[in-house]
Every structure is written in structure tokens, then in C-alpha cells.
Amino acid sequence: MDFFLVITTLTVLAASILFDWWYFLRLRSKRLPPGPSPWPIVGALPHLMRKKGGVTKLSQSLQAKYGKILTVWVGKKPMIFISDPELTYDALVKQGAYFSNRVKNSTIGLTTSGWRTLSTSEGPWTIALRKNIMTHMLGPARLKAFKPLRDRAYEGIVNDVKSVAAASENGVAQVNCRSVAYGRVARFVLVLTFGVELEDDLVQEIVHCLGERFRLAFKFSLGDYISFWKIFEVKHRQTLKHLQTRHIQLFAPLMQRLRGLQGDEGVIGGNYCETLFQLEKEFPEKINDSVITSLCAEFLNAALHTTTLAIDSTMALLCEHPEVNEKLYREIEAVVGKRAVDESDLPQLPYLSAVVREALRVRTTAITTLPHATSELRKLGGYEIPTDAVVVFVLESFHLDPTHWSDPSVFKPERFLENDLDVLGSKNFSFLPFSAGRRVCPGIQLAMFEISVVVARLVQNFEWEKVPNVKNTEIGTVFRARPRSVELLHAELSFG
Numbered sequence: 001m002d003f004f005l006v007i008t009t010l011t012v013l014a015a016s017i018l019f020d021w022w023y024f025l026r027l028r029s030k031r032l033p034p035g036p037s038p039w040p041i042v043g044a045l046p047h048l049m050r051k052k053g054g055v056t057k058l059s060q061s062l063q064a065k066y067g068k069i070l071t072v073w074v075g076k077k078p079m080i081f082i083s084d085p086e087l088t089y090d091a092l093v094k095q096g097a098y099f100s101n102r103v104k105n106s107t108i109g110l111t112t113s114g115w116r117t118l119s120t121s122e123g124p125w126t127i128a129l130r131k132n133i134m135t136h137m138l139g140p141a142r143l144k145a146f147k148p149l150r151d152r153a154y155e156g157i158v159n160d161v162k163s164v165a166a167a168s169e170n171g172v173a174q175v176n177c178r179s180v181a182y183g184r185v186a187r188f189v190l191v192l193t194f195g196v197e198l199e200d201d202l203v204q205e206i207v208h209c210l211g212e213r214f215r216l217a218f219k220f221s222l223g224d225y226i227s228f229w230k231i232f233e234v235k236h237r238q239t240l241k242h243l244q245t246r247h248i249q250l251f252a253p254l255m256q257r258l259r260g261l262q263g264d265e266g267v268i269g270g271n272y273c274e275t276l277f278q279l280e281k282e283f284p285e286k287i288n289d290s291v292i293t294s295l296c297a298e299f300l301n302a303a304l305h306t307t308t309l310a311i312d313s314t315m316a317l318l319c320e321h322p323e324v325n326e327k328l329y330r331e332i333e334a335v336v337g338k339r340a341v342d343e344s345d346l347p348q349l350p351y352l353s354a355v356v357r358e359a360l361r362v363r364t365t366a367i368t369t370l371p372h373a374t375s376e377l378r379k380l381g382g383y384e385i386p387t388d389a390v391v392v393f394v395l396e397s398f399h400l401d402p403t404h405w406s407d408p409s410v411f412k413p414e415r416f417l418e419n420d421l422d423v424l425g426s427k428n429f430s431f432l433p434f435s436a437g438r439r440v441c442p443g444i445q446l447a448m449f450e451i452s453v454v455v456a457r458l459v460q461n462f463e464w465e466k467v468p469n470v471k472n473t474e475i476g477t478v479f480r481a482r483p484r485s486v487e488l489l490h491a492e493l494s495f496g
């Protein structure tokens, strides 16, 4: 009896391995972009285990062998990586109507109230959410209305560094620029989200939870692709559930307060929460407090992490290239003088714009787009892209491609004075830091204002150098900042 059971089990196992092998290797793989041969059941798992840095790094290392569109099977799911600007244009623009869906894996579902946030949903709900954020939060009129809040954040960042310098024995600040920017930008986006200034303790706790959410929510989770792997990820999933509950606990009183205070003088009108309460009237079946919590967390994290990372990378590059730093300082001095750089100065500061774009290229902030999916089977580059495929555009690879850029890994802002490529990919897609098409980042203008003005003001006010032999933290680089002039220091400190 036992012997019969063993034979039956082994036969079933062998048959399913054989079926898997035949189905993936022979049938499906033939029409998909090329890639490493998948193993039955686990796909490219053995390749993944050999390569440090996850599936994106694996795809980049496979490019030389398989080309700029390739498939990596993770379990039974094909992940298609595209590193070619022309194919990306085809997918995101020409076939944009079909390539704009999102991937619905169970991990992402946990923090997005069942894929109902802006970055995870699709169809009419996404259109309504995008329209809301573009018109009511990030469009030109709203950006203008919220400018005084941004000005306060810019001033706060400079003053924070100055205070550290003033308190130090030698008058030189040793600071982690990203944490300083993070703290001030967090306060600004929290006001934008909830319309009120929050107490310091609450800001600290929200920022901590958002950081955890960002770190864990979009972490590659093998269990989403290979079901049995979920048993190794129970703790990860529980932590995500707890985080969502904690966010609801933190945000619920703010939402309640806001519902009671609408129209109150103490509240900055047109905040993100208020706009979502309006949507609640139109889409009562789609939205509830958990969805609003997820949407607010998504907005806060999208606005916080990328922008502060870009500021950190730009400052690090300026420290590594003192000649660029000096040229930038001279431009600011000539155009703006001692007055603090303002957003309205940006069109007159072409070198600053070139520095920021070159930093976004050489240290690409968003290495890939968020995962896309197709709404129907589509052809791309002569291959088939099925609806169950995860489609990822590897923006970093465009930016470092020697066929599009000479000395691609060298930081040379001058190239952006010559080529005049914008961040929208209007001329070509070899530079595309914010993606493109229907899912293009809606925060481009806000991000460009923040990165440009913060970098300009930091350069205007301090001489910067990286601190040697100091381990940089996960959050950012440790810099030494020497205030440029005592008069400027006193003038601004008395202001703040």
C-alpha cells in the first residue's frame, strides 16, 4: 500500500514537472522575449539566488546576452524587462492604452486597500484619481497656491543646517542632507495632505511608519510568484498588515478632525484629504477610510522618498565634482546674488537645470517604473506580451546606455546644455526619469521645483564636502557644510 502511494506521488510529481517543462519551455517561452531557460515550477529562481541585488539587477546583467527586451520567469510568471527607449515609446505611448494596467499581487494589495490607490488601480477609478491629483493637488494653479508652504520648507532646510553649524565648535555642520530635507519636506506634504500643522511627536511617528511602509511595501516578494514561498514570508505579510492598521490609527483622528473642520479658518483648504472626501461622494463604493489612508500614505511616500533621494544624490555628485559646484555657485551668484533662490528664478538658471537633470540621469532615482501589465495580449518588438506578464521599464539602463550617451557614467552637466533634453521625454526617451504615457509620474513639476530650489539654496549658502571615512546611512550621505558668509547666516537666521 505504502509502496503504491510512493509510486503514485512520484508519478504525479514527475508528470507535473514534465508538463511544466513542456508548457513553459516549449509553448509559452517561444513567443515571449528571450531569457534564461526557466526551471520547472521555480522558473529563474536558481539564477536569482546566484545574483545579488534582486530581479532588476539580474535583468540588467542578462542584457548583454539576451538583448534589451528579455523575460525572466519568476515561478510561473513571466517578468518582461525593457531597457530600450524605442520599445518603451512604442509600449507607453503608441500602445499606451494597453500597457497602463498594474500588477495585482497579494503583497501590494495589503497596503493599498485591495489595489485601490492611484499607483495600483486601473480603469475609471484610476482616471478619477489621476484627474483629482493632477487638477486639485499638483496642477499649476494648486502648485501656485501652495508655494508659501514650499518656501517655508526651503527656508527651514537651510536654517536647520545653519543651526547645526552654529552649534558646532568649529562652525562647520556635519549633516545628513537627506534627513534634514526629509524632515522639512515631510512637514510640508503633511500639511498638503491634512491641511493642518501637526505636532512634532505625531510628525515623527508618521514619518517613521511611512519609512517602514516604503521599505517593505514594494520589496520584491517571491511568494507573490511562487505560492509555496509564502510560508517563508508570513512575518513580512503580518508586518505589512500591522503597518496598515497603524496608519489607519494615526490618520483616522486627522480625517475625523478634518471632516468636522471643513471650511474652518485653521485648515488649509484644498488639502488632499478634502479632495478625497469629494471623490467619496462620486464613488461611494470605491472609497472608505482605509482607502483614504492608503491614498494619503501613497501620496506622502511618493512625494517624500524620491525627491529627498534626488537631493542627496545631486549634493553627493557636487561634492565629488568641485568644478561643477563652483560653476553652479557662480551662476547663482551672477543671476540671483545674495537673495535666496526662488522658484521664479529657475528659468534664468540653465546650469542648475542641467546639473539636476544630469544627476537624475547618472544616479537615476527611480531605477525602474512601477510594474505595468497589459489589458490584452500585445505585440512588442516582434514578441508577444501576455496579460499575465509583469512589464517593467528599466529607466536606469536607458540613462547609462553607451549607444545613447558618451561616457555614460561620467557626471557632465554640460551635455544637457547641448542636447536640451527635458524630463518628459518630449524629444526622445533616452532620458526618462519620471516615465511617460498614461502612468507618467504626476509629481514632476513639484519634484523639479523642490530638487532645484533646495540644491540651489544649499550651494548658495554653504561650501560642501563629503565626510571621509564615515559610513553613510541607508537614509543618505553625511556631508560637511561650511556656511559661506556670516552676514548671510545672520540675515537668514533672524528671518526664520
Ligand code: HEM
Pocket: 118, 119, 120, 130, 298, 299, 300, 302, 303, 304, 306, 307, 310, 365, 366, 368, 369, 370, 371, 433, 434, 435, 436, 438, 439, 440, 441, 442, 443, 444, 446, 447
Ligand atoms: C525625483 C522625484 C520623482 C521621481 C524620479 C519619480 C518617478 C516616478 C516614476 C518612475 C513613476 C512610475 C511611473 C510608471 O509606472 O510608469 C512614478 C509614479 C508616481 N509618482 Fe513619482 N517621482 C518623483 C516624485 C514624485 C512626487 C513629488 C509625487 C507627488 C506626490 C509623485 C507621485 C507619484 C504617483 C502618485 C505615482 C503613481 C502614478 C500612477 O501609477 O498613475 N512622484 N513616479
